[in-house]
Structure formats: structure tokens, C-alpha cells
Amino acid sequence: MAKKEQSAEQKEQKKKKAVEQTAPESPKTGVRPKDKSETTDLSIEQKLKNLYSLQLMLSEIDKIKTLRGELPYEVQDLEDEVAGLQTRIHNFQADLKELENTVGQQRIKITDSTNLVEKYKTQLDNVRNNREFDSLSKEIEYQGLEIELAEKRIREFTADVKLLTEEIQKCKTFYDDRKIDLKSKKEELTEIVSETKIQEEQLREKAKQLEATIEPRLLASFKRIRKSARNGLGIVTIQRDACGGCFNKIPPQRQMDIKLRKKTIVCEHCGRILIDSELAGVE
Numbered sequence: 001m002a003k004k005e006q007s008a009e010q011k012e013q014k015k016k017k018a019v020e021q022t023a024p025e026s027p028k029t030g031v032r033p034k035d036k037s038e039t040t041d042l043s044i045e046q047k048l049k050n051l052y053s054l055q056l057m058l059s060e061i062d063k064i065k066t067l068r069g070e071l072p073y074e075v076q077d078l079e080d081e082v083a084g085l086q087t088r089i090h091n092f093q094a095d096l097k098e099l100e101n102t103v104g105q106q107r108i109k110i111t112d113s114t115n116l117v118e119k120y121k122t123q124l125d126n127v128r129n130n131r132e133f134d135s136l137s138k139e140i141e142y143q144g145l146e147i148e149l150a151e152k153r154i155r156e157f158t159a160d161v162k163l164l165t166e167e168i169q170k171c172k173t174f175y176d177d178r179k180i181d182l183k184s185k186k187e188e189l190t191e192i193v194s195e196t197k198i199q200e201e202q203l204r205e206k207a208k209q210l211e212a213t214i215e216p217r218l219l220a221s222f223k224r225i226r227k228s229a230r231n232g233l234g235i236v237t238i239q240r241d242a243c244g245g246c247f248n249k250i251p252p253q254r255q256m257d258i259k260l261r262k263k264t265i266v267c268e269h270c271g272r273i274l275i276d277s278e279l280a281g282v283e
């Protein structure tokens with residue numbers, strides 16, 4: 001009994017020791033996000049450098065989004081088109097059935113009229129007077145006209161059936177083609193999404209970490225410029241004496257100031273933050 005108690009106590013002590021050993025001496029210092037004073041303490045040079053790195057990451061994310069951005073719409077368009085064609089084929093087939101029914105009805109009419117003509121002809125053999133003869137003759141003539149009319153209609157409807165059948169065939173070919181397109185676009189989209197998902201998540205995580213090192217006011221203005229800029233650039237280098245965002249010339253004195261890296265300088269024309277190429281690490 002006593003032995004057991006002792007060993008339990010020992011175990012407890014071991015546990016405590018283990019906890020003490022693994023716990024960092026001051027758990028806060030390592031993981032605490034940099035506070036305001038720390039971000040403002042960064043030199044202008046470092047701020048600009050961080051901001052430019054952030055820009056590169058965000059541009060990369062933009063690229064991924066653009067790459068994927070078009071595809072969902074293309075897939076949607078194709079899905080709509082395929083559905084539209086399906087409805088069209090369905091409607092045409094209903095029309096075709098109706099036409100075929102009408103042709104069938106006209107055939108029945110011909111049979112009926114032919115039977116009547118036969119009947120009237122036998123009656124003609126037994127007429128008792130001219131009046132009966134005339135009346136029967138008129139009926140025969142009338143049924144003959146009915147037969148001709150029905151035959152004419154059948155010819156017309158048959159031509160319509162032919163046209164409609166051709167149209168349905170065209171639609172079906174188109175439908176099959178679109179179906180193939182849709183399948184490949186869908187596969188492409190799935191592939192791109194799965195391929196870029198991890199990459200995008202990693203970039204977002206890195207960007208988030210970097211954003212924490214940039215002072216909120218600078219970050220906010222950077223994001224505002226980025227949002228209004230069509231190319232998504234909030235910070236740009238000087239390229240051939242011009243702003244890398246709007247390509248307007250930058251006066252030599254301003255270029256000098258930018259190279260001094262003593263304050264954040266924006267382009268007079270587009271408002272983008274300017275960084276010298278050397279600091280940005282580009283040629």
C-alpha cells in the first residue's frame with residue numbers, strides 16, 4: 001500500500017518537472033504579436049521593404065484569382081448553354097411529334113374520304129332519279145377535293161418534319177460538342193482550384209504575418225490605393241524615371257527623395273507609394 005502511494009507521488013512530481021521543462025520561461029514574449037510601438041519603430045526603409053514584399057504576395061494571390069476567376073464563369077455559361085440546348089431539343093421533339101400526329105390524322109381523313117367515295121360510287125349504280133345522281137356526284141367530288149387537300153397538307157407537313165429533324169440533329173451535335181467542352185472546363189477548374197488552393201492559403205498566411213509588421217495607417221492607405229488601382233498595385237518602383245503604376249514622369253528631386261528613404265512618398269499623379277528599385281530588389 002505504502003509503496004504504491006509513494007510511486008504515485010513520484011509520478012506526480014515527475015509530471016510537474018516535465019511541465020516545467022517544456023513550458024517556455026516567458027510564454028508571452030515569443031508569440032506576442034508586435035504592438036504599435038514596435039511597428040512604428042521600424043525604419044521607413046524597412047516599412048517600405050515589407051510593404052513591397054506584401055505587394056508581391058498580394059499580386060501573386062491576384063494572379064491566382066484571375067486564373068481561376070474566368071473559369072467559373074465559363075463553366076456557368078456552358079452549363080446554361082447546354083441546358084438551353086436541351087430545352088430546345090425537347091421542344092423541337094414535341095413539335096415533331098405533333099407534326100407526325102397531324103400527318104397521321106390527314107391519312108385517316110384520306111382513308112375516310114376514300115371509303116366514302118367507294119360507298120357513293122356503289123350507290124350511284126342504284127340511283128332512282130337525277131336529283132340523287134347529282135347529289136351523289138357532288139359528294140364524290142367534294143370527298144375528292146378533301147383527299148387532295150389532305151395530300152397537300154401531308155406534303156407540307158412532311159417537308160416540315162424533314163426540316164425539324166435536321167434542326168434537331170444540328171442541335172444534338174452542338175449539344176454534344178458543348179457537353180465535351182463543359183466536361184473539360186469543369187475538370188480544368190477542379191484542377192486549378194485544387195492546385196492553387198494550398199498555394200493561396202500559404203500566401204494569405206504569409207501576407208497576414210507581414211501585415212502585422214506594417215503600421216495600420218500606412219497599411220490602410222496602401223490597401224485603399226490597391227483597391228482603386230486597376231492593376232492592384234499600391235506600391236511601385238520607379239521605372240525609367242517614371243512611376244511604375246501610372247508611368248508618369250517623376251521629377252529628379254522627388255526621385256532623389258525616394259532614394260533617401262526618409263519618408264513615404266507617393267506618386268503625384270496616381271497616389272501610389274513609391275519605392276526605389278534597389279530597395280525593392282528589382283533591376
Ligand SMILES: [Zn+2]
Nearest residue numbers: 243246267270
Ligand atoms: Zn503614378
